[in-house]
Amino acid sequence: MLGETKSGMQCTEFDALLAEAMDGTLTGERRERFEQHKAGCTACGTLFAEVSSGLAWLDEMEDVVPPPMLVHNILAATSGAAQAEAKTEPRTPVWERLRRQAGALFAPVLTPRFGMSMGMAFFSITLVLNMAQIRIRDLTPHNLSHTFYSSQNKLMRYYENMRLVYEIESRVRDLRNASEESERQREERNRRYEKNKNQTQEQNQNSEPDRLEPREHAQWLASLIGNERSIGTNFGSLAKQRRER
Amino acid sequence: MLARFAVPHGRVAEARVEEAQIVAQIVRRCASGDAVAWEEIVQRFHRRIYNICYRFAGSADDAQDLTQEVFIKVYRTVSSFDGEKASFNTWVTTVTRNLLVDHFRKTRNDRATDSLDATQGADEDGPALVDRLAGNSESPQTHVESRERREMVHQALQQISPDLREAVILRDLQDMDYREIAQVLKVPEGTVKSRINRGRAELARLLQRTYRQAL
Secondary structure, eight states, X not given: OTTOEETTEEHHHHHHHHHHHHHTOOOHHHHHHHHHHHHXXXXXHHHHHHHHHHHHHHHTOOOOOOOTTHHXXXXXXXXXXXXXXXXXXXXXXXXXXXXXXXXXXXXXXXXXXXXXXXXXXXXXXXXXXXXXXXXXXXGSHXXXXXXXXXXXXXXXXXXXXXXXXXXXXXXXXXHHHHHHHHHHHXXXXXXXXXXXXXXXXXXXXXXXXXXXXXXXXXXXXXXXXXXXXXXXXXXXXXXXXXXXX | OOGGGSSXXXXXXXXHHHHHHHHHHXXXXXXXXXXXXXXXXXXXXXXXXXXXXXXXXXXXXXXXXXXXXXXXXXXXXXXXXXXXXXXXXXXXXXXXXXXXXXXXXXXXXXXXXXXXXXXXXXXXXXXXXXXXXXXXXTOOOHHHHHHHHHHHHHHHHTTSOHHHHHHHIIIIITOOOHHHHHHHHTSOHHHHHHHHXXXXXXXXXXXXHHHHHHO
């Protein structure tokens, strides 16, 4: 087919002009030769018919509409998500945007089940506070701090008191122990005294004369006194001699 | 079929030049770090890029991911764009095409067989293409028929080879001229025209064969 010449045109030339013929830009003498070749060449005539048919099918095609979020996604991928949102979404009032954000934020808790649970919890807490005689107005930061410091003072005082009590108890215990010790020592002393006394009596019995009669005892004492006087006399004579000297 | 030629060629060219100048200004602002200009680029081109990706990849999810990848790449390399070499439109399309080719190579092993009995990509529970073709004649609603035909063409488009598919998409679905397509595909204009013709013919044969099977 390719090298075949019909109506003054080769099939390769026909193929080259086919696109222009389809576009409608083939005119004049070239158009006539093209048409003649198409009529005379079965292969090229068939090719022309197929190309025309294909073009007809394709001309029915329309642009598809891109997904609505495509531009947003592209801008988010290139310029950043925040910038994309600001530029692609239509402008809405601030309160509307806040309301939407709040709605989205609290959507999980705005359910009947959650509301019932919250109600029960509130009722229970109120009941407990009433039983504990705690008023709601006591729960302000100022009152709470006041309560905290007063409770802390009470606790400190209680602690100090308990320490004093324990100290007193400890002292009493020490005194009791000390008194018991001194009692024990006194008893020990008495025991030793008795023991020494007994021993002394035994020694005295051995060194002193046998039990004397009152008269004999008086004589013994007089002898002792006489000895003392002689000693005094001796001391007196010595003093006299010294003065004389 | 020839709706794209309703406007005279000269006016189309003028409109394109004017559009290209506006886009060039926006791109310059974007390259200097203007975030508003970048958003304008995304707004102007996202639909076009998404459609190219959707027609080539066949799936809406893939198209969305690929479109994002394209714009991320454009965002990173926009400062390297040279307006004297090509228009921004051509440059963006080239970036898109390169990513699509990469995607095609990566997913080659995962791709389904080229049977037209394959179901619709985005709707796996939908009827097979053959079944939908058979049911077309029975449907009384033109709108529904038209939508189903478009879906069939979209499915058939996935069956032709990638070289032909990309040329057909850029020409017949994105309305690019041959010179721009040649720049994007990096092949001569003659090759572009040849691929477009072969792609259209392949698509027609595919749909006719499927239609005959349905009958």
